[in-house]
Amino acid sequence: DTAVSQTPKYLVTQMGNDKSIKCEQNLGHDTMYWYKQDSKKFLKIMFSYNNKELIINETVPNRFSPKSPDKAHLNLHINSLELGDSAVYFCASSPRDSEQFFGPGTRLTVL
Amino acid sequence: GNSVTQMEGPVTLSEEAFLTINCTYTATGYPSLFWYVQYPGEGLQLLLKATKADDKGSNKGFEATYRKETTSFHLEKGSVQVSDSAVYFCALSDQGGGADGLTFGKGTHLIIQP
Numbered sequence: 001d002t003a004v005s006q007t008p009k010y011l012v013t014q015m016g017n018d019k020s021i022k023c024e025q026n027l028g029h030d031t032m033y034w035y036k037q038d039s040k041k042f043l044k045i046m047f048s049y050n051n052k053e054l055i056i057n058e059t060v061p062n063r064f065s066p067k068s069p070d071k072a073h074l075n076l077h078i079n080s081l082e083l084g085d086s087a088v089y090f091c092a093s094s095p096r097d098s099e100q101f102f103g104p105g106t107r108l109t110v111l
Numbered sequence: 112g113n114s115v116t117q118m119e120g121p122v123t124l125s126e127e128a129f130l131t132i133n134c135t136y137t138a139t140g141y142p143s144l145f146w147y148v149q150y151p152g153e154g155l156q157l158l159l160k161a162t163k164a165d166d167k168g169s170n171k172g173f174e175a176t177y178r179k180e181t182t183s184f185h186l187e188k189g190s191v192q193v194s195d196s197a198v199y200f201c202a203l204s205d206q207g208g209g210a211d212g213l214t215f216g217k218g219t220h221l222i223i224q225p
Contacts, residue, residue: 041198045212079159090154102154
């Protein structure tokens with residue numbers, strides 16, 4: 001199936017830990033993104049990558065770092081996890097000048 | 112900066128009722144406009160889009176018209192079904208949704224009762 005996939009779907013961890021969320025797209029798109037959805041369902045862009053170059057970096061703590069090993073992958077690394085990082089994280093991709101396609105989301109719970 | 116304002120729910124309707132979810136936006140330039148739908152436990156799916164003024168996007172019985180004069184992109188459906196129950200997000204992009212991130216509204220939770 002052609003899609004945007006994320007792993008894991010659920011991630012439960014302790015405060016202070018370091019974790020990663022992986023994202024892969026097999027759609028051949030140029031740009032990939034990470035969004036955060038809070039408990040009230042509000043979605044906010046965190047990062048986007050175009051051909052392995054960071055385009056957008058909103059006011060996100062530097063504990064969050066995107067890593068793109070190739071055009072089809074954009075992983076999200078989070079250091080020193082805090083309670084407030086608990087949210088659903090969505091990966092997305094898009095071809096140039098077109099709509100975005102979203103992954104199924106990763107629900108992160110920090111205890 | 113860009114912003115999207117949409118009515119917050121939950122919006123509860125009976126099956127076969129007429130649906131309107133209001134969406135207005137503020138943007139520099141000429142944004143593209145989108146409606147995304149999120150079913151429970153799933154990611155976001157594009158429902159429809161419009162890329163220039165007076166364009167009408169439509170899909171699955173839903174419609175929305177890009178109104179530049181009122182900076183609006185209201186979502187409508189003539190007869191809703193229980194399966195339409197979901198959270199609906201209005202969104203905009205300055206660059207056609209491509210290299211730029213999307214700016215989302217806060218989402219409208221729609222509940223359709225049989």
